Amino acid sequence: MVGLGGQPNHNQLNSSGQLPQPQLLSMAPAPAPHPYQSLGYFTGFPEPVMFSAPKMQRSRRKSAPGSDHIKHRRTRSGCYTCRSRRVKCDEARPICERCRKGKRECNYPEPPPPKGSGASGTKNTAGASQQPSPSSSRDGEDDDEPEQDTRLDPIMDEDEEEPESATSQTSAPNFPLRKRSSTTSSFGRPRVFSGNRQGSETPSYEGNKSESPALSSGVIGAQTPAKSPFPDVPTVTTPSRPDWAFLPRELQFYLGYFYENITHYHYCAVNDADDFFRSILTSLALRDEALLYALVGFSAYHHSMRNPSGKINEFLQYYSRSVTLLLECMKKEMHTVGTLLTILQLATIEEYLGDWVNLMGHQKAAYEVFSKLFTPQTVMQTPVGRAALMWYARFDVFISIMGGFKTSLSREWFAAPVDFYESRAAEETQNLAWKTEACAARMRQLSQEMSHLFAQGAKQEVTREEYVAEHRRLSAVWEEWKSSWDPALQDAAYLVNDFPGDPTPGPDDIVNPFAPAVLFRPPLFASTLMACEYHSISLMHASQDAVKLSEQDRARLTEHARAICQIFEAVELWPHSPAGSLTVLQSPLAIAALYLPRDAKHHMWIRRKFAMLESIGYVRSSLEETNGFPGYTKHNRTK
Numbered sequence: 109m110v111g112l113g114g115q116p117n118h119n120q121l122n123s124s125g126q127l128p129q130p131q132l133l134s135m136a137p138a139p140a141p142h143p144y145q146s147l148g149y150f151t152g153f154p155e156p157v158m159f160s161a162p163k164m165q166r167s168r169r170k171s172a173p174g175s176d177h178i179k180h181r182r183t184r185s186g187c188y189t190c191r192s193r194r195v196k197c198d199e200a201r202p203i204c205e206r207c208r209k210g211k212r213e214c215n216y217p218e219p220p221p222p223k224g225s226g227a228s229g230t231k232n233t234a235g236a237s238q239q240p241s242p243s244s245s246r247d248g249e250d251d252d253e254p255e256q257d258t259r260l261d262p263i264m265d266e267d268e269e270e271p272e273s274a275t276s277q278t279s280a281p282n283f284p285l286r287k288r289s290s291t292t293s294s295f296g297r298p299r300v301f302s303g304n305r306q307g308s309e310t311p312s313y314e315g316n317k318s319e320s321p322a323l324s325s326g327v328i329g330a331q332t333p334a335k336s337p338f339p340d341v342p343t344v345t346t347p348s349r350p351d352w353a354f355l356p357r358e359l360q361f362y363l364g365y366f367y368e369n370i371t372h373y374h375y376c377a378v379n380d381a382d383d384f385f386r387s388i389l390t391s392l393a394l395r396d397e398a399l400l401y402a403l404v405g406f407s408a409y410h411h412s413m414r415n416p417s418g419k420i421n422e423f424l425q426y427y428s429r430s431v432t433l434l435l436e437c438m439k440k441e442m443h444t445v446g447t448l449l450t451i452l453q454l455a456t457i458e459e460y461l462g463d464w465v466n467l468m469g470h471q472k473a474a475y476e477v478f479s480k481l482f483t484p485q486t487v488m489q490t491p492v493g494r495a496a497l498m499w500y501a502r503f504d505v506f507i508s509i510m511g512g513f514k515t516s517l518s519r520e521w522f523a524a525p526v527d528f529y530e531s532r533a534a535e536e537t538q539n540l541a542w543k544t545e546a547c548a549a550r551m552r553q554l555s556q557e558m559s560h561l562f563a564q565g566a567k568q569e570v571t572r573e574e575y576v577a578e579h580r581r582l583s584a585v586w587e588e589w590k591s592s593w594d595p596a597l598q599d600a601a602y603l604v605n606d607f608p609g610d611p612t613p614g615p616d617d618i619v620n621p622f623a624p625a626v627l628f629r630p631p632l633f634a635s636t637l638m639a640c641e642y643h644s645i646s647l648m649h650a651s652q653d654a655v656k657l658s659e660q661d662r663a664r665l666t667e668h669a670r671a672i673c674q675i676f677e678a679v680e681l682w683p684h685s686p687a688g689s690l691t692v693l694q695s696p697l698a699i700a701a702l703y704l705p706r707d708a709k710h711h712m713w714i715r716r717k718f719a720m721l722e723s724i725g726y727v728r729s730s731l732e733e734t735n736g737f738p739g740y741t742k743h744n745r746t747k
Contacts, residue, residue, distance in 0.1 A: 187214045192424040215421040350391040359404055362426075363390060366407035373688030374410070375456060376695075377498060378548050378634040378641075381541035382491035389449065392492070396446030398433035401426045402453040409457065413725040427457060438473065445492055448477045452499045462727045471503050475516045484520040488528040497525065501552055508559045509648075512566040515556055522556045525549035533594075543594045544634045550589055551641060558582055558649055565652070576654050583649060590642050593635075600625075602632040604682060618704070618713045619670055621677035629684065637692050640675045643668040644696030647703060669703035672696045676717065694721050 186197030187204050189212050198205045199216075207214035352363050367390055372380035382388065393400040405426030412418030430450060437447050451474040458467040478500050487493040501517060508515040529546035536542055561578050564570045570578070604627040611622035628635045647668050650661065657665075676693045679685045697717060704710045718728055 185217070187216050188421040188424050189214055192428055213420055215419065348387075350387070350394060352390075352394055355394075359400070362404040362407040362411065363393070365411050366390065366403060369687060370407060370410060371686055371688045373637075373686055373692050375499065376502060376692050378637045378692060379541065379544040380495075381545050382494065384491055384495035388491055388495070392446060392449060396444070396450065398430050398437060399446050399450040399453065401430035401433065402450050402457070405430060406453060406457055409460065410725060413723075427454070430454060443477045443480050445481060445496070448474060448481060448496055448500075449492075451477065452496070452503075455503060460725055460727060467503075468507070471507060474500055474503070484518075484524045487521070488524050494525070494528075497521065498552075501556075505552065505555050505559055508556075508563060512563055514560055514563045517556075519553075519556065519560075522549075522553040526553050540596060540631055543596055547593060547597060547638060548634070551638060551645070554582065554586055554589060555645060558645070558652075562652055565654075572654060579649075579653055586646070586649060597632060597635045598628075599632060602628045602630075604629050604678075607681065608683065616709065616713065617677070618710050619674040619677060621674060621681050623674065623678075626674055626678045627682060630686065633686060633689070636675060636679065637689070640672055640693055640696050643671045643675075644699045647699050665703050666705075669700035672700035673704070673713075680717075680720070690721065690724070691726060694718075694726055 185199055187199070187207060189207050190197035190204060193206075195206060200208075201216070203214040206212075349367060352360055355363070367386060370385070372385045375385055377385070380386070389403065393403045405423050408423040408426055409420075412420055412423055431454065434447070434450050434454065437444075437450075451470050455467050455470040455474065458464075458470065478496065482493055482497070487497050501515075501522065504515045504517050526546065526549045529542055529549050533539065533542040533546045561575070561582065565575050603625045605624040607622045613620045613622065626636075627633075647665055650657070650665055672693075676690070676697050679689055679693060697714075701714045704714065722728060
């Protein structure tokens, strides 16, 4: 099977040495698996294993009725990689058996200092002065605590046997926090940081005194992208940088890295009118320990990907700590805004890692918390509510399309942002941010309506005639949305018409990325991304037409695919593209790959692009390399 990540099978080549064209799909009201199960349209997720055909599961040994329950002792000495994967580590040195077989980096925690030593005394002093976190009171009980059903499942290799106590390695180092005066956060929870700042209380995750990661892992100035000379979309609020000087130096460093290098594009958000991800989210993280570690973990992950000497175990420690704290909050039913944002941040990390099982669990948990905190009438009243809705709705629509079922959020949730942003845009006619948000909100609303129709067709809730009529209506509305963009969002003065250097396509290029008028520079860069989304959603919607596609229709779909590839490569090569912008475009590229000619040149071009995306941190699952695109080769009817 030919996938984006593997070489083509020579048996699949036709007489001319080319791969056959993919069969186009129909979406009639019949109960069939959804064709986009392997595309990851909205998020670029790898193939969703929970929607694939069931596989034989290895049985787990269970206690016989009436027998005594055997408690499994957790070990604190396993390697960080096995801990993060929630599997048992054999603790072999210098590399454990699982890491050796999986060719993973294997790092062990430093041995504890001798009792009575100065380092131990300093650590104990910091720990004694720290206000207890939701999990700190339980740390001493973990060694003999039986396994809980709420823990996440282990991430197994294909050739590994499932251990009896697969979830025994979930703990992560608890980093002491500098203290400051205790206050109550806006979430209704005490601040987790209190007391006076003392340099001697700053720990490192290596168990000794160290400077910030910038000093311990090499100078990263060369890897930090230069600031774009073009301003971004004007924001409604411009809060100053939050004060996190009371935190340990490691956390200060990664929050600073997040503030300076991570953008809303890393979250696949085309615009951020409230400057939520850069300023508000970092401020809220200072009030919620679980969110803090999730945010720091996301920053550490990107830092390790950019730094040649970066170590993944630093990110894994923060991620594991956040998961542990989140589980404690969920057990206590502490449903706060901080809890919701932590869940969404962890889901975003898992999207980058291709961790489907945990992402689905966090998506369900996010809905439980989100529906208790907000209503369609209140969610748009604050910047936090608006960002949380956009963040969750993206996961919701994507998973509904992949699974062939309706979204968790009703249509009222998608109509509320459209009404809000259109009202703001009408009041502030010169504000590009509101116009961009209104356009993007309408795009999300139409995407939700499409996913609703696809779910109705898959479950045979509508007749074929009703399905065809609604599909045509949505097609017309979709084209109307594209043609009705505000002229300010298409101002030709902001088009990029020339590239520096020698803008000549190479022999391996399948499109001309240097063509004029492909990109808009900031503050209209979001228009570039929405144009790419337009082409990809057009492909998705057309593939679900219950009417057989003509040759003219097929040619039109190929043109949409080429337009996506042209935008993607232009953004990649333009030196002023904002950081993280390629992350937004990876999922449209996955759809476009299905409609390109199946020859070696196009195949290798796609492979190079996805290899580049993995090099910047967006991992594609091995399922795609093994199975190709099952949605187009096994599950769907031909036309």
